[in-house]
Amino acid sequence: MPLDPTDPWSWFARAQSNLSKARLGRQDPRIFWEDLCFDAHQAVEKAFKGLLVALGQPFPRTHDLSRLLFLLRAHLEVPEALEAVARLNPYAVAGRYPGDLPEASREDWEEALLLAEQAVAWAEEVLKGLGGH
Secondary structure (H helix, E strand, O other): OOOOOOOHHHHHHHHHHHHHHHHHOOOOOOOOHHHHHHHHHHHHHHHHHHHHHHOOOOOOOOOOHHHHHHHHHOOOOOOHHHHHHHHHHHHOOHHHOOOOOOOOOHHHHHHHHHHHHHHHHHHHHHHHHOOOO
């Protein structure tokens, strides 16, 4: 059964899926660090969009985490520390294709994972506070 895009928890299910993939790390040397960073970015993007759905706020088809934070800030108090998720933006599009970005490193992945874990945890707590599960 497909997930319901009008249900914020559907967005969080997808965010958790991406976060779980990012957490797996480089279990195979054929996995690129930037692909894991892409999953970290996707986790944050989907968590933020889930919050916007919960708030009844439309959002543009964007991968720009700063833009999504701006939209959230109009309705929520967003911790300033979350601004750092903007560092994940390059992985949204350019990081998926050869030569578009410098190759990511283990350290880049560790930072991306930490940022994603913090952002998704914050968003989930906010959603629960809004009356979610």
